[in-house]
Amino acid sequence: MLTNTLGYPRIGNQRELKKACENYWAGKITLNELQDVAKSIKLTNWQLQKDAGIDLIPSNDFSLYDQVLDLTLTLGAIPTRYAGLTDGNLTDLYFAMARGNQKDGNDVTAMEMTKWFDTNYHYIVPEFYKEQQFSLLSDKAVDEFREAKEQGIITKPVLIAPVSYLLLGKEKEEGFNRISLFERLLPVYIELIGRLVDAGAEWIQLDEPFLALGTDAEAKACILKTYEAIRKAYPSLKILLATYFEGLGENAAFAARLPVCALHIDLVRNPEQLDSVLPVLPENVSLSLGVVDGRNIWKNDYQESLKLIAKAKDKLGANRVIVSPSCSLLHSPCDLTAETNEEVLTPEIKQWLAFARQKLDEVVVLKQLANSENITFAANALKVNIATIETRKTSTLIHDAAVKQRVAAITDADANRNSSFNTRKQLQGKELNLPLFPTTTIGSFPQTKEVRSWRAQFKNGDITQKQYDALLKKETEETIRFQEEAGLDVLVHGEFERNDMVEYFGEKLSGFAFTKNGWVQSYGSRCVKPPVIYGDVSRPEPMTVYWTEYAQSLTDKPVKGMLTGPVTILQWSFVRNDQPRDITCTQIALAIRDEVTDLEKAGVKVIQIDEPAIREGLPLKKEDWGQYLDWAIRAFRISASGVADATQIHTHMCYSEFNDIIEDIAAMDADVITIECSRSQMELLDAFANFNYPNDIGPGVYDIHSPRVPSQGEMIVLLEKAQAVLPANQLWVNPDCGLKTRHWDETKKALIAMVGAAKALRETVAV
Incomplete structure (x- = not known):
């Protein structure tokens, strides 16, 4: 039984990234100094996940601004209005796309920004044109894999899959559907994945959040073609296909039978989908169970999560079960241990919470409990968890x-004004x-x-x-x-x-x-x-x-x-x-x-x-x-x-x-x-x-x-x-x-x- 995370907070425990970016924009630090801060955060994140006992540790989940914008730059999908900036520093081009640029004789607007599904995170919307071309412009994903490898950590690079990337974008001219760009886009993904394989990647995570929204026949055909092409090009590569924020619904059988090594499902948002996925999962595919809430801060109820893990284990065997958070931990605060002011956060309430760092421990303890590992420690953790969950249910703080x-x-x-709007x-x-x-x-x-x-x-x-x-x-x-x-x-x-x-x-x-x-x-x-x-x-x-x-x-x-x-x-x-x-x-x-x-x-x-x-x-x-x-x-x-x-x-x-x-x-x-x-x-x-x-x-x-x-x-x-x-x-x-x-x-x-x-x-x- 493996443990897995889909992504980790990138801002730093003390918002180091925020401060470094703003200082760079203000001209107070150099690009090298900004990159040093970024590297320090990445190395810290990889090491603490390794130390916690996570087996599949993500890379390329870090971003200076936004992961979708990172991919847009990587794929060379640069709107033409930035043409005057492409010969210089890629980082400055990147920030101009995110924030606009009005200096050194340039005056270009930023790209659109919108909400990442139903979260309060905003991403930079890709812009697509009929004659859109793609080519590898940035090696960020490969470089970050190598950074981790140099520290002795073999990570699982994370990429938004081609179809989901296209669906996240917007057509900027009439008369075409952005999915029609898929045939031009796929070879660039194959090339990028090849570079990751050459660098030593054994697992790659491809995010397909749109599979949980319902997709039309054309999109599904392109999704199938994506994974068939990757399997053909790199037969030994292990692909983890990640869905989140909803249940797969009518796409359960389709997703389960794609030629991948593992499928991730969000069992916090939709625990019922486990019953629809288990019967259709092929014998050579593992199942990543998103049982720890990646978007909220309440401590996991081990007893409830263990029921789901046990059901999957009984059907698939322990070696085909992966224990995970429900989604990237990007949406959670970094570390509860930083909350030391009891006047701000009282001990009674604090005991009910788990931030990203604590969620790593929850994932590992759930694996230990389900796998009968480290029995004394795991059993004590379960006992404490049960007591904490019960304490919250009975607390007098909660009800008025x-x-x-x-x-x-x-x-x-009470829900109506006195008169009509015209009046x-x-x-x-x-x-x-x-x-x-x-x-x-x-x-x-x-x-x-x-x-x-x-x-x-x-x-x-x-x-x-x-x-x-x-x-x-x-x-x-x-x-x-x-x-x-x-x-x-x-x-x-x-x-x-x-x-x-x-x-x-x-x-x-x-x-x-x-x-x-x-x-x-x-x-x-x-x-x-x-x-x-x-x-x-x-x-x-x-x-x-x-x-x-x-x-x-x-x-x-x-x-x-x-x-x-x-x-x-x-x-x-x-x-x-x-x-x-x-x-x-x-x-x-x-x-x-x-x-x-x-x-x-x-x-x-x-x-x-x-x-x-x-x-x-x-x-x-x-x-x-x-x-x-x-x-x-x-x-x-x-x-x-x-x-x-x-x-x-x-x-x-x-x-x-x-x-x-x-x-x-x-x-x-x-x-x-x-x-x-x-x-x-x-x-x-x-x-x-x-x-x-x-x-x-x-x-x-x-x-x-x-x-x-x-x-x-x-x-x-x-x-x-x-x-x-x-x-x-x-x-x-x-x-x-x-x-x-x-x-x-x-x-x-x-x-x-x-x-x-x-x-x-x-x-x-x-x-």
């Missing part, structure tokens, strides 16, 4: 009778008196080093609450004054008191716990520290009223109250797994509703409830969407429906495709929805136009995930595209997302240009 009663008492009226729009127009193409931002403004240092000093007790508040008030007032001078119509206070859009609210809600070092990668150098929802959720006191009310006191223009919505708080937290997610989400919705009504009482006329994770939360299989959307949309409506008609409710979503859920987006009944649109050149608006979306829309005209500053002319072009498909009186003007990660200089230039674009368009419409 008042919260449960309030959820049970919700009626349909509300008229009342809000009189109340707010906004111009055509009203301008606003999505909420946050740059969090400078000074702001972050104030927060750290306050948490460490180096400055008092009064001193901290005075600093924040000064920053807030400067931000209000800038927005007034720039000519923005609906202002925000800047959120300088907030650390993260989810963590900030979690800190003020009951039922949440926190970590000091529980970071996970969201995209590139952006890391988030998700709260842990361990119990019933409620709001003990107002969370945002003080700072919003203060900001409003500084200006006659409306200031938006800024909140994170219930679905996003749920999705971007590590959620308790001892009750249905919809119940937890409804509890959060009631807490946000309380905040919304308190903001209204304080005189706030515009309130934004961000829900960027609505789309992300969709089950991967379409037949399961209905149930999720019913409770997710209802939760948003509960949070937003306690206010008067004249109070304007906004929501924000980013990096989502809306076509297939547009009716549900409309059902949210937000007065204004703001969305990411700039990287896609307003393509996302087609869904709203085709549906005849009734409420107001703010399509983003400024890509805040890139340091590049767009010109006023570019923004006018985007707004003209928007106006071509939607009525002018329905359009708002705003950036794609919050400005927290940007610098003030670029932010001011971009927002001044944005306001200028809106004013220019008003004149055009007036004429």
